[in-house]
Amino acid sequence: xxxxxxxxxxxxxxxxxxxxxxxxxxxxxxxxxxxxxxxxxxxxxxxxxxxxxxxxxxxxxxxxxxxxxxxxxxxxxxxxxxxxxxxxxxxxxxxxxxxxxxxxxxxxxxxxxxxxxxxxxxxxxxxxxxxxxxxxxxxxxxxxxxxxxxxxxxxxxxxxxxxxxxxxxxxxxxxxxxxxxxxxxxxxxxxxxxxxxxxxxxxxxxxxxxxxxxxxxxxxxxxxxxxxxxxxxxxxxxxxxxxxxxxxxxxxxxxxxxxxxxxxxxxxxxxxxxxxxxxxxxxxxxxxxxxx
Numbered sequence: 585x586x587x588x589x590x591x592x593x594x595x596x597x598x599x600x601x602x603x604x605x606x607x608x609x610x611x612x613x614x615x616x617x618x619x620x621x622x623x624x625x626x627x628x629x630x631x632x633x634x635x636x637x638x639x640x641x642x643x644x645x646x647x648x649x650x651x652x653x654x655x656x657x658x659x660x661x662x663x664x665x666x667x668x669x670x671x672x673x674x675x676x677x678x679x680x681x682x683x684x685x686x687x688x689x690x691x692x693x694x695x696x697x698x699x700x701x702x703x704x705x706x707x708x709x710x711x712x713x714x715x716x717x718x719x720x721x722x723x724x725x726x727x728x729x730x731x732x733x734x735x736x737x738x739x740x741x742x743x744x745x746x747x748x749x750x751x752x753x754x755x756x757x758x759x760x761x762x763x764x765x766x767x768x769x770x771x772x773x774x775x776x777x778x779x780x781x782x783x784x785x786x787x788x789x790x791x792x793x794x795x796x797x798x799x800x801x802x803x804x805x806x807x808x809x810x811x812x813x814x815x816x817x818x819x820x821x822x823x824x825x826x827x828x829x830x831x832x833x834x835x836x837x838x839x840x841x842x843x844x845x846x847x848x849x850x851x852x853x854x855x856x857x858x859x860x861x862x863x864x865x866x867x868x869x870x871x872x873x874x875x876x
Contacts, residue, residue, distance in 0.1 A: 610772035610802035611689065611719075612756070614655045614681050616644055617824050617832030617853045619796060620810060621870045624659055624677060624695065626776050626796065627753035629711035629740035631673050631699045632874070635663050640872040644853075647865050654682045669701035673711075690718045691736065699744075707744040709751075713737060717756075717771050719764050734760035736771060747782035775799040790814045792822075804828075812836070831856045836870075845874040 616622055622642055623630040632638055638661040646653040659677035675695035682688050697711030720731035737758055742751030756771040763769070780794025791813055798806035812822035812834065820836040836849040851868035855861065 609767060610770050610800075612772070612774055612798075612800055612803075613679065613689075613691070614644070615796075615798070615806060615808070615826070616642060616655070616870075617826070617830060617851045617866075617868055618810075618834050618836075618849055618870060619808065619824070620780060620792075620794060621836075621849055621872075622657065622659075624661070624675060625657065625679070626778055627711065627740035627742060627751045628693075628695045628713035628738045629697050629709045629742045629751055629753065631671070631697050631709050631711075631742075632661065632663065633744075634666070634876055635661075635874055636666050637662055637875040638872065639874075640870070642868065642870040644851075644866055644868040647867065650864065650866070652682065652684050653866075656680045656682075669707075670699065672696065672698040675713075686722050688718075688720045688722070690720070692716060693736070693738075697740075703745070705746050709742045709744070711740050717760065717762075719762060719769055721765050730765040732762035732764040732769075734758070734762045734771060736760060740776075748780075750777075750779040752777040772800075772802055774801065788816050792820070810834075825857070828858050829860065830854065830858060830866075832868075843876045845876070847872050847874070 619626060622640060640659045642657050644655040645651060657677060657679040659675060661673055661675040663671060663673050665671040677693055679691040693713040693715030695711060695713040697709055699707050699709040702708050714737045716733050717736040718731060718733040722729050735758055736756060738753055738755045739757060740751060740753030742749060753776045754773060755776060756773050759773050761768050761770045776798055778794060778796040782790055782792045784790050793811040796808045800806065806826060808824055808826040810822065810824035812820045814820040818838055822834050824832045830853045832851050832853045834851050836847060839846040849870040853866045855864045
């Protein structure tokens with residue numbers, strides 16, 4: 585049974601590209617290829633523009649031999665005083681990462697953010713999220729199961745000017761360590777910093793692009809770039825690239841019904857131009873409902 589747990593841990597860590605040397609094993613949440621569709625996972629300071637309410641659901645799964653590797657998240661956001669220079673949001677979100685058939689990493693948070701106007705078209709936002717993170721092992725024999733839970737938190741700030749945004753956040757703020765079975769696991773503190781811009785090409789066409797840097801103390805940093813060509817806020821096509829880890833192809837459509845919007849996004853993540861094997865591809869489905 586002990587060997588079983590060791591194999592599970594090593595398998596999960598291999599998939600996350602996390603080193604196994606040292607007293608504690610650091611873990612970080614999986615990143616979606618279209619991370620800009622789920623900015624609340626990047627920073628708790630994220631406040632959607634011109635929105636009263638937002639519901640977002642995302643699912644990512646490996647293909648072929650890795651179809652037991654999956655990530656799911658759902659979020660509900662309520663923007664208060666959305667028409668005023670000062671507004672704030674209340675958000676709850678749930679995140680589950682399945683590293684194979686035996687390892688589950690679950691997270692749940694309550695998130696509050698506040699936005700103030702500091703210039704004619706410039707806004708400053710800050711936010712905090714607090715919740716819990718859990719790792720559970722489920723063995724074929726119930727006597728070998730184990731799980732452990734720890735508090736978790738995040739802090740962030742962001743700056744918006746017109747259609748440009750930049751921000752930074754500290755995630756897994758508490759540096760919590762758990763011991764679900766035979767080895768300690770550390771939710772190690774890491775930093776996200778990002779920038780994204782939207783450029784108008786014509787009355788019907790715009791380009792949205794950006795970059796995300798994840799500073800991961802126990803492993804090589806994640807550096808991602810994306811670019812999306814948007815037509816009439818109805819359909820967008822583009823791609824994102826996580827350096828040495830994945831190249832993603834993205835298609836998104838928006839359905840507008842009065843003051844409501846439904847969006848659906850499909851993402852295919854490939855190992856092209858990376859150091860990963862050809863069989864490590866994955867797909868993502870992202871959907872949401874927004875009330876303006």
